[in-house]
Amino acid sequence: MWDVQNPVKPNPPSLSQWLYQAIDIPGVRLRIRLRGNNLHILLEGSLPPTPETVRPRLEQALQTQTDSFQVFFRNTEDPVYKIILYGRRVGQQRPDWIESVVLADLNLTTTTPSPLPSSLSTALLSNEHLARTGSPEAIARYLSESLSHLGVSVKVLVQKLPETETNLREETATSGLKRLWIICSCHYSPDASLIAEPIAQQLRDLELKGFKEAIIRSQVQGEANPDWILQVDLTHPTELLWEWARWGDAAAIARLLNQRLAAHYLDARVIADAQTLHIFCRPLPDQPTAPLIPPTQATLQEVNQALTELQPQGMTAAAIYGLREQAFP
CATH class of the missing domain: 3.30.300.20 (K homology (KH) domain)
Incomplete structure (x- = not known):
């Protein structure tokens, strides 16, 4: 946790100071925590800040200063998909309100090209709908919805398989199948039964086309070797x-x-x-x-x-x- 009580100079060197400048409410203390792929922000003050003030300011800063925000996560294994805001009066145990900001819904623009097709309106489509298109970023956000509360972050990579590894019917073998890598990282070692089967079922429910299998890899952050690896058959139900x-x-x-x-x-x-x-x-x-x-x-x-x-x-x-x-x- 980081506590920030005073305004800071431009070009903040830390995430907490960037958030303080973005929200810009004097007398409010911020506490932040990254849990899984969710960034939790607690706002406390003698007068509790209102969501009608906090959320628009944060969303505007995220949309206009996208690069400066994402630089704090450039070298981390935990990409942020959602920000959860909490507001309460100093000394209270429970928040007065809770608001969620899904970064994909803000349609953020950066100086680097977006991996998602520009024709897709992420503000109108759910994570599950987007995940069915095979986008690794959307699949990661979709899986993260059920794992972030456990402190498990998710990253998804796509690997194209050589034609020799395709074992479906002959006429589709030359089309090129792909493999999903689901990389789960956490500060502790979660039991495989706790996350492996839910992930496998969610992937099957997507009915992805063009994917032969998924490899789920669970790893404690900072360690070189995975705790366990699970292979999931992603053959489309019709096939x-x-x-x-x-x-x-x-x-x-x-x-x-x-x-x-x-x-x-x-x-x-x-x-x-x-x-x-x-x-x-x-x-x-x-x-x-x-x-x-x-x-x-x-x-x-x-x-x-x-x-x-x-x-x-x-x-x-x-x-x-x-x-x-x-x-x-």
């Missing part, structure tokens, strides 16, 4: 479903067929028996526009096209049944 179907999985084949048949208000069930696929098609239940019987030509065309593309391994024949009833056998 994974296609692979399962290609190997003859009946449930996966049925799901892909249903994506095609839905336009005709039909539903399918697939049973694999030896080397034959038995495909039962029926009208979708509770659909007033569904046909009484699956139309023969349209149904055969959709099923045939799907099986031709999939070429399920180990299957040599398919029997297709059109059902009038809504219940599968």
